[in-house]
Amino acid sequence: MTLSELGPSEICRRLGCGDLVIRSGPFSYRIESRLDAIAQGLSLLYADYPVAEPEAFADFNLKMEEGKGLHRWWHRQVRFSSDGFYPFEPLPLTHAYPQLEWAMNWCMTTQAHHYLMLHSAVVERNGFAAVLPAPPGSGKSTLCAGLVSRGWRLLSDEVALIALDTATVTAAARAISLKNQSIAVMQNYAPEARFTPVTDGTSKGSVTHMKVPAAQVERMHERATPRWVIFPKYIADAPATLTPQSRGMSMLDLGSNSFNYTLLGRRGFEALARVVAGCDCYQFSYSRLDDAVAQFDALAEAACHA
Amino acid sequence: MRRWTFNPLVALHWQHFDGDWVIFDEGSGQTLAVDAVIAAALMSMQAGCSTELEITRQILSDMPLVDATGLADQLAIGLEFMAQLGLIEEMSE
Secondary structure, eight states: OBHHHHOHHHHHHHHHTTOEEEEETTEEEEEEEOOHHHHHHHHHHTTTSBEEOTTSOOSEEEEEEEOOSGGGGTSOEEEEEBTTBOOSOOEEGGGHHHHHHHHHHHHHHHHOTTEEEEEEEEEEETTEEEEEEOOTTSSHHHHHHHHHTTTOEEEESSEEEEETTTOOEEOOOOOEEEETHHHHHHHHHOTTSOBOOOEEEETTEEEEEEOOOHHHHHTTTOOBEEEEEEEEEEOTTOOOEEEEOOHHHHHHHHHHTBSSHHHHTHHHHHHHHHHHHTOEEEEEEESOHHHHHHHHHHHHHHHHTO | OOEEEEOTTOOEEEEEETTEEEEEETTTOOEEEEOHHHHHHHHHHHTTOOBHHHHHHHHHHHOTTSOOTTHHHHHHHHHHHHHHTTSEEEEOO
């Protein structure tokens, strides 16, 4: 059963008592909240995702509730907790939905250490994955969203989940986070896509989340083999240019973009080495999404005939 | 003549890509990329070489195409850097 099949009233009922368990990729998230913004955001972005029975095991438990401190009388707030632990300071209530998405990322990146986790977007075509590691502000999510809107399958916008034994990528397959100028860019580039309402004034600026196409959600259990490691960088007016980078340097850069490489020790090293050994590595600068997509399509085409 | 030995806590794991070597030290958790000469130097130390002369000879034996001119200086700088990272230690006479 998918979330949309539950219907609005059942979604709200389950959310209200912590009975809503959504499956996304290899994880299940139990979410509890009485906030309208949470119900609305989930109903939009996760409509096509499977839900589990209320009594099912969930990997992560998330609770989004309105702040109860004195502050609430002049500035309403939202608080996130997981298993009774409050890792973050309260945020303005209007930030509730993006905070849930960030909290889901936090749960994953602090606990899923049976994967090597890279701070990276991952998209796939013809079974081959392009790993796109980059720091915030590099245009990673915009590029990822552009590729997804042009036929590349989303595995993750934020975290590459690398299997320690096979070095394949498991899809986390959650909504793509966009911020600031990227929002208008993607609304124009993919007018058919669905977005949550824009939340202004967050620590990242204005943010929204772009829904994953339903056909891609259906394939979220398909792993992919890394074929390219591409470090993207948006540069105004720059032509789309792929510049080869050595595997050795790419491995170091990937390691420094990882959530848990050092934690995993030798197993992380071996998994990362396996990823890099199977990939062509590039720096990629771009300004126009159409040009960027064309470059990626050419890579995918060449890989098919290799 | 300086003599070098591995830090006893070091446990190196190697990955070779084209001309690059990436080394992971399980003891410290450090990962670093080194060129072929330094990789060869560390391997020669693992094989028992300790003086810079022994290491140089082993490198020239293993890598006959390496430019011998300046090798000693390159090696001295590289080994000093490895020592700063705590991977190797200078042995007292």
